[in-house]
Amino acid sequence: MRLGYHSITWGGVVGAPQGVTSIKDLHYLSHGSIEAAVRDISAAGYEGVEVFDGNLVAYAECPDVLTELLAATGVELVSVYTGANFVYADVLPDEMHRIESACRLAARFGASRLVVGGGARRAAGTTAEDYDRLAAGLDTVVDLAAEHGLEASYHPHLGTIVESPDQLDRLMERTRIGFCPDTAHLAAGGGDPAALIRRYADRLRHVHLKDIDLGTVRFLPLGRGELDLPDIVRAVREAGYDSWLVVELDAYDGDPREAAEASRAYLQKLLDDLGA
Template identity: 30%
Template sequence: MKATVAGAPVSFGVFEMTPEGAETVAADDMLQILAEAGYDGVDLGPVGYFGRGDQLRRRLANFGLELAGGWVQLPFSDDEAFQAALPSLTDALRVFSDAAESSPNRLPLPTLADDGSAARRAAPGRGQTEDPLDDEGWQRLATNAAHAAHLVRASGFEPTFHHHAGTFVESPDEIDRFLSNVDIDLTLDTGHLFIAGGDPLEAVRRWGGRINHLHLKDVDLAELKRVLAAGGGMPEVWSSGAFVAFGTGDIDLPSVMAAIDERGFEGWVVVEQDVLNGSDLSLPTFQQQRAHDQRLNRDALSAWV
C-alpha cells in the first residue's frame, strides 16, 4: 500500500476537548514516542500545540515526521456562525502552509468537520431522531462546506471532510447525503462510524472512491454500547476507554485494510485512539500507557504499510 502512517495528539489526550488547565504530554515527548514507534507523520492537534513557522518546521524535522492533517470544525448549517468562525480556518491554513514549506513527501489534508449541536453531542449516534437537520439546514451546510473547500484549495491544499458523532453528518445516510451534494472527499473514521451504527468494511465498499483520508481506530463495542445505552455523550465516550489498541477491540483490521488496499489508497493513515484525560491522572504512567499502545498500533499495520 502506498500510504503513510501518522499518529495523532488525540491518542495522548491532547485535542479540542482537553480540559482547561489539564496536565498533558509535552509536544516533544509525544513526537519522540511516535518517531521511535515507526510513524512517519503526525496530525496537527490544537492549532499551536506543535508551534508555528520555524518552530513547527524544526520540531517536525527533528523527529523525522511530516504533518498529516488537522481538525477544523465549523458550524456549516448556521450562516452567521459560519462567517464568524472563518478566521479559525484561515489560521489553521497558515499553519499547514508553515509545515508544507519544508517540502514534504505528502501534503497535509485540512480536515473539515461540522460543528453539530449540543443536542447531538449529548446523543451520539442518535442525532437523526434527537436533532434532525431540515432541508434548508442541509442546503446551508452544503453551501458553506463548499465555500470552506474553496478556501482550502485556494491555499494549495486538498480538503477532506470528517463525518463525526455528535454532528449533522454522522450516520451512513447523512454521509451519503453530504457526498452527493458537496465536492469534498471523505475522511473515513472507523470509530465514529461504529458510534453511528455503521460498519467500516461496508463503508469502504460504499464510499471507497471518495475516501482520501483515513482515521483508523479500534473500538471495544461492548464498552461503547454500555456508555451509549446509559445516555452518555461524546465526553463520556472519550473518557470511557472505548477506543482501544489495535487487536484488543472489535474492528476487523485485516479486512478493512485489505479493502482499502484494493482501492489503491495512497493517502495518510492516521492512527487515532481517542482519550480524554482524567483530572487525577499520573502523567508519567499515562505517557507510558500511551507509548505502549501506539507501538501496538503501528506494529499492527506493518503488514500493509
C-alpha cells in the same frame, strides 16, 4: 502506504475556552506536549503526524521550534484537523475565518491535508436545511484549502448530524469534499466501515484508523477492539488509495507511546500479510 499517528493521545481533545465567547477562537487542541508526542511518534516508527489546529496556533509566533522538531525526528506534518458548527449563518463567517487561518498555518508547516469535522445538532432538532448548510460550508472549505495547497476531507463524527450511514449519504450527495473515514466513529454510528469506504471509494482522500469496543464505545489501539481491520484495509486498497494511514486514539490509560507502538506493530503485520 505510509503510516502516521495523531497527537491527540498526548493530552486528549479539548476546545479552547475562549471559544465560548468568541467563535473565531474556538480551536480543537490537545493539552499534552506536542514535542513529546512527535518524539514518541517517531520512536514508535511512524513517518507522519496529524495535529489539531489549536496546537499549531501555539507555534505561529515561534515556527522554528516546530519545524526543527519535525526535521530532527524525521516526522512529517501530514494533516491538520479542525471543525465547525456550519449550520448557524450568523457565526459561519467567523468559523470560516478560523478555518482559513488553520489552512494558512498547515501550509506553513508543510501539511498537505486538512481534515474537517462538524455539523452541529440544534437544541430544537436538526432541520433538512442543516444538511444543505453543512454541505455548502464544506464546499467553501474545499476552496479555502485548495488556495493554500491543501486537500480537504470530511470526517464523520459522533455528536454531529453525520453519524449514521444514512446521514453520511445525505451529506455526501450534497457536497464535493473528500471523505476521511474514521473507522471507529463509523462503526459506532451503526455503519460498516469497510462497506462505507467501498461506497465512497472515489471520494477517499484520507484515512483515520482506530479500533473500538462497541459495547462501551471505548476507543482502543488497533487489534484490541471489535473492528474487522483486515477488511477495512482491503477496502482502502481496493479504492486505489496508496497514501497515509493515520492511526488515531483519543485517550489511553497507559503510556501514549505504548499505545502507538501496539497499533504500529498490529498495522505493519496486517499490511505485510495483505501484501500492501
